[in-house]
Amino acid sequence: MIHIRQEEMMKYALVTGGSRGIGRAVCRTLSGSGFYVLINYHVNLTEAEITLQQVREKGGEGEIIKFDVSSQEEVENALNGWLAKNEGKYISVLVNNAGIRKDALVMWMKNEEWSDVLNTNLNGFLYTTRLLIKDMLINKYGRIINVVSLSGVKGLPGQVNYSAAKAGVIGATKALAQEVAKKNVTVNAVAPGFIRTDMTKDLDEKELKTLIPMNRFGEPEEVAEVVGFLASEKASYITGAVINVNGGLYT
Ligand code: NAP
Numbered sequence: 001m002i003h004i005r006q007e008e009m010m011k012y013a014l015v016t017g018g019s020r021g022i023g024r025a026v027c028r029t030l031s032g033s034g035f036y037v038l039i040n041y042h043v044n045l046t047e048a049e050i051t052l053q054q055v056r057e058k059g060g061e062g063e064i065i066k067f068d069v070s071s072q073e074e075v076e077n078a079l080n081g082w083l084a085k086n087e088g089k090y091i092s093v094l095v096n097n098a099g100i101r102k103d104a105l106v107m108w109m110k111n112e113e114w115s116d117v118l119n120t121n122l123n124g125f126l127y128t129t130r131l132l133i134k135d136m137l138i139n140k141y142g143r144i145i146n147v148v149s150l151s152g153v154k155g156l157p158g159q160v161n162y163s164a165a166k167a168g169v170i171g172a173t174k175a176l177a178q179e180v181a182k183k184n185v186t187v188n189a190v191a192p193g194f195i196r197t198d199m200t201k202d203l204d205e206k207e208l209k210t211l212i213p214m215n216r217f218g219e220p221e222e223v224a225e226v227v228g229f230l231a232s233e234k235a236s237y238i239t240g241a242v243i244n245v246n247g248g249l250y251t
Pocket residue numbers: 016017018019020021022023040041042043044045047067068069070096097098099100120147148149150191192193194195196197198199200
């Protein structure tokens with residue numbers, strides 16, 4: 001009888017911004033599907049530890065990995081370090097979820113408000129993806145899921161920086177999907193509308209929900225389920241797609 005050790009069958013997934021909100025819910029979902037989850041965070045170690053605890057409570061396993069997605073150096077040090085320590089393992093699922101918003105009207109937008117949002121939401125996608133896609137291509141299997149936004153699909157006033165960054169990731173998703181499709185690597189985007197997380201806690205939900213056909217904000221789990229499906233083998237013929245999860249707000 002061939003004995004395959006549990007560890008050899010383990011599938012690895014990296015979730016950037018896994019410490020809170022949508023990323024945390026994605027970590028739980030992927031863990032529930034049998035993934036060992038690498039939980040990335042930027043500043044909130046305590047929150048990342050809560051995510052790891054929730055993963056373990058579900059019977060899963062994972063670890064915390066700190067880096068700033070907007071820093072090429074930090075991304076490369078952390079991920080190359082992990083790969084060197086874990087020889088023979090490869091990360092087959094990458095969820096580019098880390099994101100920030102710094103809203104301002106264009107006429108008053110500061111250079112940093114533009115560049116911070118572009119660096120995190122758009123450049124971050126490049127740094128992680130460029131590094132991890134190599135192993136996916138070698139292994140002829142991979143799943144990349146980019147968490148974008150309604151803002152990137154429709155454009156939202158007051159969020160020209162954020163809309164530009166997310167629209168950039170949508171374009172990159174469609175282009176990269178064609179670049180790597182032959183190697184059985186899929187690249188898709190999920191575009192949430194208003195989801196109840198720290199990112200939206202300063203918004204007036206009572207007022208905004210009247211614009212949403214479903215008359216409520218979404219929950220992080222409702223986004224995570226879609227990410228989980230795209231990360232699975234079942235989503236084998238979906239690539240270059242942008243899936244809206246917005247309660248009917250915009251299609
Ligand atoms: P959130 O609750 O504010 O959490 C943001 C996450 O991103 C945290 O884990 C944070 O880490 C991490 N992060 C931020 N900057 C980072 C950096 N430079 N490097 C590494 N990690 C970083 O946000 P969320 O609502 O869950 O949003 C998740 C994604 O969904 C984002 O891409 C966001 O743009 C998108 N989205 C959200 C909504 C919504 O309504 N909530 C709608 C559309 C799209 P720390 O905990 O260490 O700060």
